[in-house]
Amino acid sequence: MNYGNIFKYWRTVLVVAEMSIRTQFSDGFVLFAIVFQPMIIAILALFMLREKGSDYAVFVVVGSGLTGLWSSLLFVSGNSINVERWTGTLESLVGMPTPFDVIVFGKNLANVFQSLLSMIVSYALAAYLFGYPLSLTQPILFFLTLLLSMFAFICFGLTIAPLFVMYRSVQQWQNAMEFPVYIMCGFLFPIALLPNWTTPLSYLLPPYWAALALHGTSTAMMPFDQLLFSWSMMILFSIVDLIIASQLFKIMLYKARVDATLDVD
């Protein structure tokens, strides 16, 4: 993957993102994953955590939004290449002069962007249905963290999509990957509740650092040095993900052209 392409083809990235959003908003499954599932999880969590007081409402809003972000990343971004194969447009996309990874980047940008809807829905639910007063403790840092988290999620999605195309054995675990990440990344409860041996695994997941920083800037006065560390981890993982993704895209396109198995499902 040539990272300069993302800037060189910025117009393509935006058009692909717009097209993806338009297409996906007519897909009931996508709507469920980014709007209704986080909303149901938010309702459940608000009921379950109500004895902890209204301070936890923002924690639930951010946490349930993150569940929507991860589910969308796993199921929509993860299948962003496969879906082109299923609809018969993959060969055209690979054959056109625009680099294929730019197109997948645009699709992931759309997925992650529209997943923010889940946070907005959860916010509206907690504020208007449950009547909780909601405010962010560090709003500017929260929005900066949100931007960085989006980038980290997009980069993570870029590694998943080609993996799911090339290794069906990995994609077979897709359904089982959703809730473990909710658990290990501390979206709705601290990872301190988990056995100690799981902690290093949490540290290896970019969504964990996103959740830590987003919760820290929304519900607590997270010390700036800790926030910087979380940001650094997200940037580090994004770079690693981009390097891995570039190799995976190379292998995938090489295999597709040499084995001629681009459209073989």
Next chain:
Amino acid sequence: MNTINKNLYLFWQGTMLSYRALFAWLRPVTYMASKILMPLAQMFFFVFLGSYASNGKNVDFYVIGNAIQITSVSGIFGVTMSVGGDRDAGTLPYLFGTPSNRFIIFFGRAFMHIIDGAIGVVIALTWGVLLMGLDLSHTNLSALGLTILVTTFSTCGLGLLMGCLSLLTANVMFVNNFVYFSLLIFSGANVEVTALPAWMQFVSNILPLTRGIAASRALAAGASFSDISPLLVSEMGIGLIYGLLGYFLFSWFETQAKQKGTLETV
């Protein structure tokens, strides 16, 4: 007698073939990921969340609620896909073209999922005992087994109704997921039904699972079979009502499709 044998054969063939058709394309790994690991991970998520909410005081409440709720993976997704699968696979015209007993065909779609769903709950409860410290030492295990079977049966009744809806809508996965996740709220798996607003309690009381979960919790707390038998009878009744509603919808769909030529238009 000959008719009974024929119908029993039809029931068995229908139930086995629809179940195999649903899962034959899956490899064992995919089956394990979708039917065992995903529900268990979901259970652990809500148990940890519940444990966090109650400061670790009420873990059994969440383990039992979520373990029993796992039955809806088979009851909702499995049964719906078995009924709706006939349309997707293009076998619906052949099915409606046969003179076979529709009642037997229809209810046969759910049979294997009742067994499958009950096994899923047993696996979840076993993990609950081994990993979450669920205490079943005072539990009447045979009554719990019956409760699991009855609850799975009633959830499959709702699944049969949802399966018929899948013949009428293209957005079946949306409807399925919505019902499945809504059960997490309304069934009392994670929140006491009495803690819900009045309209939500009303919905809880007309859904399957609610009484099954309540009965399982009572059994775990040491209740006897006679204590929970009224709950089981109403759970069974609710499942039958949903199943019969599904059957009437299925019959209506067949009549409408034949009269208007709309068999595969959705």
